[in-house]
Amino acid sequence: xxxxxxxxxxxxxxxxxxxxxxxxxxxxxxxxxxxxxxxxxxxxxxxxxxxxxxxxxxxxxxxxxxxxxxxxxxxxxxxxxxxxxxxxxxxxxxxxxxxxxxxxxxxxxxxxxxx
Amino acid sequence: xxxxxxxxxxxxxxxxxxxxxxxxxxxxxxxxxxxxxxxxxxxxxxxxxxxxxxxxxxxxxxxxxxxxxxxxxxxxxxxxxxxxxxxxxxxxxxxxxxxxxxxxxxxxxxxxxx
Numbered sequence: 001x002x003x004x005x006x007x008x009x010x011x012x013x014x015x016x017x018x019x020x021x022x023x024x025x026x027x028x029x030x031x032x033x034x035x036x037x038x039x040x041x042x043x044x045x046x047x048x049x050x051x052x053x054x055x056x057x058x059x060x061x062x063x064x065x066x067x068x069x070x071x072x073x074x075x076x077x078x079x080x081x082x083x084x085x086x087x088x089x090x091x092x093x094x095x096x097x098x099x100x101x102x103x104x105x106x107x108x109x110x111x112x113x114x115x
Numbered sequence: 116x117x118x119x120x121x122x123x124x125x126x127x128x129x130x131x132x133x134x135x136x137x138x139x140x141x142x143x144x145x146x147x148x149x150x151x152x153x154x155x156x157x158x159x160x161x162x163x164x165x166x167x168x169x170x171x172x173x174x175x176x177x178x179x180x181x182x183x184x185x186x187x188x189x190x191x192x193x194x195x196x197x198x199x200x201x202x203x204x205x206x207x208x209x210x211x212x213x214x215x216x217x218x219x220x221x222x223x224x225x226x227x228x229x
Binding site for chain 2: 033037042043044045046047050091095101102103105106108
C-alpha cells in the first residue's frame with residue numbers, strides 16, 4: 001500500500017514571499033504520478049501541479065514548482081510570489097500506474113497568506 | 116466546459132430516508148469517481164467507474180449504491196445512512212485514457228445525517 005506524509009499541518013507566510021510545502025511518500029511501484037491539489041474555503045479540489053515519476057525534470061506551472069527527489073521519495077511544492085488567493089489547504093497525492101486508479105492523499109497543509 | 120457539477124450542494128436527511136447525489140460532466144471524460152471527505156481530513160476514495168463500469172469499490176457499505184447511467188452522469192444512492200456518514204461527498208472525472216490521469220473535482224455535496 002502507498003502512504004503519503006505531510007509533516008506540516010499549518011504554515012503561514014507574508015504576501016509576495018516564497019513558501020515550500022513538504023511531502024514524502026512510500027511506494028514499491030515503479031510507475032506512478034504525484035500531485036499537489038489545493039482546497040480553498042469553497043472546498044473544491046483544484047489541481048495545482050503534477051509530476052510523472054519517470055520524468056527527472058521538475059514540473060513547473062507559473063508560480064508553482066516542485067522539487068522531486070525520486071530516490072528520497074520526496075515531493076515538495078514551492079510557491080513563489082505568494083498571493084492572498086493562495087490561502088487554502090494543500091494536499092499532496094499519489095496515483096500508481098497509468099490512470100483510472102486510486103488517488104491517495106496526504107493529511108494536508110493549511111497555508112495562510114498574510115497581507 | 117471544464118466543470119464537474121454536483122447537486123445538491125447541501126443535503127440533510129434522516130436515517131430512514133432515501134436520497135441521491137448527482138454528478139455531471141460534459142468534458143467527454145470516461146472515468147468518474149466518488150470521494151468522501153470528513154471535516155479536517157483528506158478525501159478518501161469510495162468508487163471508480165471506467166467506461167461506465169464499476170472498476171474500483173473501496174469496500175464501501177451497501178447503504179451507498181453508485182450508478183453510472185451514461186458517460187456524463189454519476190449518481191450515488193443513499194439509504195439507511197448513519198450519522199457518521201455525514202461528510203462532504205466529492206465527485207471527480209478524468210479522461211479515462213491510460214497516461215492521462217488528471218482528476219477534475221466538483222464542489223461537493225455537504226451531507227448531514229440526523
